[in-house]
Amino acid sequence: MKSYIAEFDTKEKPKDYYNKLLENLKEKNRELNAFNNFNDSLHGGFPFSVKDNICVKGVESTASSKILKTYKPPFNATVVERLQKNNFGFLGKTNMDEFGFGSFGINCEAPAHNPFNSDYVAGGSSSGAAIATAILKYHVAVAESTGGSISSPAAFCGVVGFTPTYGVVSRNGLIDYANSLDKIGFMARSAIDVRKVLNMSTGRDTKDTTSLDVRLTDEPKIQFSVINQLMNGLDGKIRSAFDKFLEKLKGMDYKVNYVDLKEIEAAIPAYYVISAAEASTNLARYTGFKYGFKVNDFSKKYNDFFTEARKQFGAEAKRRIILGTFVRSASVKNRYYIRALKVRAMLNEKMRRILRESFIVSPTMPITTPKIADIEKLSPVQNYALDILTIPPNLCGLPHISFPYDYIGGMPIGAQVIGEHFNDYAVISFVENWERKFKYKFRYNIGAL
Amino acid sequence: MKIGLEVHVALPTKTKLFCSDSTAETKEPNSQICPICVGFPGSRPVLNKEAVRVAKSIAIALNCSVKDKISFIRKVYFYPDLPKSFQITQLSESIGSEGSIELEKKKIRIRRIQIEEDPAQIIREGGYTLLDFNRSGTPLVEIVTEPDITTEEELRETVFTLRTILHYQGVDVNQEIKTDLNISLAEDRVEIKNVTGIKNLIAAAQYEIARQGAIIEKGGVPEKETRSFDAASGTTKASRKKESEEEYGFIYEPDLTVYDTKNLAENAMRIPTKIARDLAVKHNANYKTILELIAFDTGALNLISTFEDEFSFNTIIASLEIMKRFGEPSNSNVFKEILNLTDQKIDITREVLKKIKSGDKVEIKKFSESQIDETIRKMLNSDATIVEKYKKNKNVVNFIIGTISKKYGIQPREAAVRVESVINKL
Numbered sequence: 072m073k074s075y076i077a078e079f080d081t082k083e084k085p086k087d088y089y090n091k092l093l094e095n096l097k098e099k100n101r102e103l104n105a106f107n108n109f110n111d112s113l114h115g116g117f118p119f120s121v122k123d124n125i126c127v128k129g130v131e132s133t134a135s136s137k138i139l140k141t142y143k144p145p146f147n148a149t150v151v152e153r154l155q156k157n158n159f160g161f162l163g164k165t166n167m168d169e170f171g172f173g174s175f176g177i178n179c180e181a182p183a184h185n186p187f188n189s190d191y192v193a194g195g196s197s198s199g200a201a202i203a204t205a206i207l208k209y210h211v212a213v214a215e216s217t218g219g220s221i222s223s224p225a226a227f228c229g230v231v232g233f234t235p236t237y238g239v240v241s242r243n244g245l246i247d248y249a250n251s252l253d254k255i256g257f258m259a260r261s262a263i264d265v266r267k268v269l270n271m272s273t274g275r276d277t278k279d280t281t282s283l284d285v286r287l288t289d290e291p292k293i294q295f296s297v298i299n300q301l302m303n304g305l306d307g308k309i310r311s312a313f314d315k316f317l318e319k320l321k322g323m324d325y326k327v328n329y330v331d332l333k334e335i336e337a338a339i340p341a342y343y344v345i346s347a348a349e350a351s352t353n354l355a356r357y358t359g360f361k362y363g364f365k366v367n368d369f370s371k372k373y374n375d376f377f378t379e380a381r382k383q384f385g386a387e388a389k390r391r392i393i394l395g396t397f398v399r400s401a402s403v404k405n406r407y408y409i410r411a412l413k414v415r416a417m418l419n420e421k422m423r424r425i426l427r428e429s430f431i432v433s434p435t436m437p438i439t440t441p442k443i444a445d446i447e448k449l450s451p452v453q454n455y456a457l458d459i460l461t462i463p464p465n466l467c468g469l470p471h472i473s474f475p476y477d478y479i480g481g482m483p484i485g486a487q488v489i490g491e492h493f494n495d496y497a498v499i500s501f502v503e504n505w506e507r508k509f510k511y512k513f514r515y516n517i518g519a520l
Numbered sequence: 521m522k523i524g525l526e527v528h529v530a531l532p533t534k535t536k537l538f539c540s541d542s543t544a545e546t547k548e549p550n551s552q553i554c555p556i557c558v559g560f561p562g563s564r565p566v567l568n569k570e571a572v573r574v575a576k577s578i579a580i581a582l583n584c585s586v587k588d589k590i591s592f593i594r595k596v597y598f599y600p601d602l603p604k605s606f607q608i609t610q611l612s613e614s615i616g617s618e619g620s621i622e623l624e625k626k627k628i629r630i631r632r633i634q635i636e637e638d639p640a641q642i643i644r645e646g647g648y649t650l651l652d653f654n655r656s657g658t659p660l661v662e663i664v665t666e667p668d669i670t671t672e673e674e675l676r677e678t679v680f681t682l683r684t685i686l687h688y689q690g691v692d693v694n695q696e697i698k699t700d701l702n703i704s705l706a707e708d709r710v711e712i713k714n715v716t717g718i719k720n721l722i723a724a725a726q727y728e729i730a731r732q733g734a735i736i737e738k739g740g741v742p743e744k745e746t747r748s749f750d751a752a753s754g755t756t757k758a759s760r761k762k763e764s765e766e767e768y769g770f771i772y773e774p775d776l777t778v779y780d781t782k783n784l785a786e787n788a789m790r791i792p793t794k795i796a797r798d799l800a801v802k803h804n805a806n807y808k809t810i811l812e813l814i815a816f817d818t819g820a821l822n823l824i825s826t827f828e829d830e831f832s833f834n835t836i837i838a839s840l841e842i843m844k845r846f847g848e849p850s851n852s853n854v855f856k857e858i859l860n861l862t863d864q865k866i867d868i869t870r871e872v873l874k875k876i877k878s879g880d881k882v883e884i885k886k887f888s889e890s891q892i893d894e895t896i897r898k899m900l901n902s903d904a905t906i907v908e909k910y911k912k913n914k915n916v917v918n919f920i921i922g923t924i925s926k927k928y929g930i931q932p933r934e935a936a937v938r939v940e941s942v943i944n945k946l
């Protein structure tokens with residue numbers, strides 16, 4: 072349990088500290104593709120990076136999409152403002168799967184590489200945020216999760232990734248993927264640093280109607296529930312590592328029990344239906360003349376004009392637009408979109424029942440870190456199936472945290488703990504406890520003092 | 521014949537529906553815009569409560585049931601004036617439903633009243649399509665009626681009645697009201713989209729009634745289709761045919777939470793149709809006359825309330841009509857003088873009105889018809905032969921007419937009428 076933020080504040084920095092930091096970081100970035108751009112005028116504060124789908128005033132914010140190239144928002148996201156007020160210094164925008172569409176950080180122009188071995192994926196969609204956290208000693212990442220975009224890369228890159236209760240951190244300034252599911256969260260090298268930035272970022276924001284003004288709690292749980300259905304699809308190595316982890320928990324005086332939740336299998340289709348439906352409406356605004364990529368041939372009819380612009384979308388974005396437009400169309404809406412909303416409400420109820428008495432724990436990802444080349448071979452459906460562990464808490468807006476608990480073949484693996492709505496600090500507290508038992512290994516310490 | 525309307529009116533709020541930009545008129549294009557009403561990525565809507573409050577008032581004024589909890593939806597379509605390529609509007613959880621517009625003799629049912637955002641303004645100029653986003657995000661209500669209108673006369677009365685009710689809710693009824701209307705003389709609905717202004721609405725309906733009537737007369741059946749109205753030629757034209765039903769792919773607007781309308785205080789419920797009806801019953805007067813006087817003139821209504829106990833209702837109505845005839849605003853402080861004169865059956869001319877307005881009231885006020893007659897009688901009495909002479913030559917009373925006209929500030933012709941009537945009564 073170490074706070075890098077506290078340590079940084081007390082240590083004296085060399086005069087050209089930030090210049091050196093940026094120089095070394097840019098060098099490493101050529102290999103890993105963690106950052107889309109850097110803030111060369113950074114000269115003070117605790118460095119924080121911002122996922123590229125979160126607006127920073129005057130800084131190109133593209134959500135790693137070609138269609139948003141040159142978009143410099145005229146305003147800051149609320150979370151960016153709040154951190155800057157707390158003497159944090161903006162470092163740069165981090166790479167991601169285009170608009171958040173992906174779990175491995177490869178659905179973009181410059182695929183992200185795992186800092187432990189660059190043949191492997193970094194996870195996604197907040198790939199750059201996780202890499203930055205893994206390679207920078209003093210840094211926190213502002214990231215975002217819709218269906219697991221914080222947990223997945225945090226697990227693959229061996230850092231702490233925290234996703235708060237839906238509505239706890241303002242989404243003002245977030246370039247939307249699926250508004251009813253999107254949550255801004257954080258990555259750090261320790262749980263206590265997550266706690267610190269969360270504390271600075273919460274609170275009602277009049278610019279986001281869905282942002283809440285609630286006091287987050289820190290009520291510990293001794294019980295950990297494992298959902299049987301989620302254990303079925305685990306890779307063998309992950310399964311045995313996770314079983315060992317559960318034994319360690321018992322050794323720390325926690326209790327582990329197994330529960331059934333058959334309906335959890337409906338989480339993936341429900342998630343993909345709702346998120347694609349919302350995404351397809353959010354992406355409708357990219358028509359090529361107000362911001363970002365511009366079609367300059369004004370002799371075209373409007374339909375041809377915006378169709379030309381929308382060729383800039385990557386394959387996965389196009390797939391989700393088509394899927395999302397289909398599931399909300401009048402003839403099938405009840406069968407897909409409306410039904411998915413009902414599944415979400417039902418699962419929410421079932422999850423909450425389990426969470427009243429316990430945390431829910433699982434591995435973060437069902438597989439060991441895959442190679443980039445292997446993921447490229449998967450079909451979209453195989454790809455989506457790998458989100459089974461991260462989707463349930465995201466679909467239900469529950470606070471959850473992924474943290475490293477072991478290493479397989481030199482690559483970190485992560486576990487995920489889910490808590491009740493608004494008991495956000497409790498899952499962070501648990502990881503603070505875990506960190507007393509288990510020391511993370513970081514391969515790089517760029518910016519070390 | 522069946523006609524139904526979808527009427528769009530801008531709400532009288534200072535700021536837009538989802539951002540804090542002004543809704544005031546401005547000449548400079550794109551001067552009242554922000555990331556929200558231009559749909560920049562990262563921005564999100566924040567609901568203007570005042571717009572909901574006014575919309576709630578309108579819903580109540582139109583006899584709708586008002587939902588305690590309302591929500592918004594996204595209506596997705598691609599058009600250059602639509603910054604997000606979806607419009608935030610309402611459907612099943614709209615502010616009002618199942619209301620009515622009460623005409624003199626029937627009710628036109630209202631299906632739904634919904635709050636929505638106005639798109640940007642398209643300006644076609646020199647071969648270009650220009651966009652002015654000042655209008656983008658202006659709060660609108662869309663009032664959807666059932667197809668209960670069955671004659672052109674009813675259409676006019678519906679529009680008139682709706683406008684007066686909206687006027688009493690503070691809506692600027694001189695704005696260019698945009699209407700979609702559906703007209704079916706036979707089985708299938710013909711929709712005419714986006715008709716601007718009341719005049720065009722009537723003209724579009726007239727043309728369409730004639731067009732469909734002609735088809736039926738020839739033994740044909742008007743096709744189900746969407747048409748547009750061309751104001752220059754006064755005709756409707758078939759719009760480009762679509763292969764399928766319009767598909768808007770509605771989903772809930774996830775950036776706005778369900779909004780509780782219970783605590784919104786509605787406007788004072790002054791409903792001109794009800795007021796006119798009550799006054800007509802109370803004073804045994806004509807409903808239509810009253811409604812026409814107060815329809816777009818709350819000042820007239822205030823004058824009625826102020827003087828209702830002091831003067832006879834007929835005098836008040838007659839006085840208001842005089843004001844209207846001379847284009848006097850109904851808040852005028854000369855109204856009491858006019859009431860007095862009307863009460864004394866003094867014919868008010870432009871001359872008289874000028875005098876009243878210049879503050880020269882007392883003189884006029886003094887002389888009622890009976891006072892004038894009294895003076896005439898006195899002058900006649902001073903010459904015992906004059907009546908006899910008059911029977912042979914009417915010119916003998918010319919000097920009396922001249923004197924009366926001058927003294928009382930009335931037209932010589934009117935003075936002559938008075939003199940003649942006094943002589944006849946002798």
Ligand SMILES: [Zn+2]
Pocket residue numbers: 536539540541552553554555556557558657
């Ligand atoms: Zn605005």
